[in-house]
Amino acid sequence: MLTQTAIHNGSFNHSSIRVMPSTCAKQHDDPIEMLGAPMLFARNSEIYGEGEPAEYIYKVLSGAVRTYKILSDGRRQIGSFHLPGDIFGLEGGDEHTLSAEAIAETKVIVIKHSAVMALADRDKNVARELWAMTRRDLQRVQEHILLLIKTAQERLASFLLEMANRLPGGNAVDLPMSRQDIADYLGLTIETVSRTFTQLENAATIEVPTSRRIVLRNRPALNRLNA
Amino acid sequence: MLTQTAIHNGSFNHSSIRVMPSTCAKQHDDPIEMLGAPMLFARNSEIYGEGEPAEYIYKVLSGAVRTYKILSDGRRQIGSFHLPGDIFGLEGGDEHTLSAEAIAETKVIVIKHSAVMALADRDKNVARELWAMTRRDLQRVQEHILLLIKTAQERLASFLLEMANRLPGGNAVDLPMSRQDIADYLGLTIETVSRTFTQLENAATIEVPTSRRIVLRNRPALNRLNA
């Protein structure tokens, strides 16, 4: 298992990734999760790369993950952020169509793809659940497309509302990702993201006590921007 | 069956939609297709609307279909074009998350969603095939996202290469959709699309004998733009 771990992490950061005692995995009731073992990924370490065989799927326990593609000229588009509770790595068939990296120190459950498929063959409900997860991914990507045709303010408002919904803390949001990550998710530059944060702060729509902590002060205004 | 047909087409264009003799449907060997009946939709008629219950799925026989969402301010984003051979209407679970319209006079096979699901429950291969189709949709949408972060020339080049691959005719492409449809797919205005066609024509990368007919004259140049 340790050698398999190495495969997933490319050629660097091995020392930062440890398989955890498998006993921790058994305290969950989801039959899919019980197939997996917990693992730790260091900040900015690769979980898998685009085009690699999809040997595993993953569920985030803590931390955060970004999946992305790189264009030939170096532009990076982040496809999605995965937060605790999210499952990722199902987007392709035999191989991953995106790369995945840990945004911060991240704990995930790693589940063998073949084991999941075998389970799905035996249990109709598992098969249905997996298909439903892919459909939800599809719908999220369709929403993401809508983001990309909006103005900078609208994109950031939509992003903040999404994060406030998906992270605990109500109106106070602790973003796990950098401005660059946000920019690459929203299809903007880091400068435009920064300026737009400032504009929303000046309009008293949000507060930015520290760069990673955002307080939503005026949700109606954000919803209006959400178009 | 005729009354069900009416439900799908909103309040207009009923006269243009006819169920065809069901015998035509039986000449296919795909078990999913055999569940369906052929239908005809007039140009610009609605096939289904966002939020409606997903009672049916569809396979294009001839013509073309656009699926889209409308933002509150009226902007329209086309999610995908469906050409002969494509199956659509699987994107949601119980309800459609996009609207669908015929771009031109379009013949489709209409298949009851419940019948497909029942078949999937009985036949593992059907279940797997349906899931794989959803994954392919997901991958196409991810590619679509990449389009939206490119320049106008890059977007149009990618679009033309995609259409040349999906439509018969090699380097001569007969587009079924209008400039407005292309604009709403690429996240541009109609004027920018038109100007970009002209630029590519001036650069001898394409020829535009009529507005809907495009001849790819220099594929390497298009591939270079494809980034």
Added chain:
DNA sequence: CGGCGGCTTGATCGGTCTCAAGTACGGTGG
């Protein structure tokens, strides 16, 4: 205290949008 990474701010540039005409094409009726 110095240095570095992440973030913000400023000035300018450029690509796309907007608004406004003008043109080509297909269909309809005389």
Added chain:
DNA sequence: CCACCGTACTTGAGACCGATCAAGCCGCCG
């Protein structure tokens, strides 16, 4: 057959938003 119309498409001029290039700032850690 032609005159007319409406729709789709193209072209032009100018405005605007976000990108780019370039400093500066802040917090953190050695």
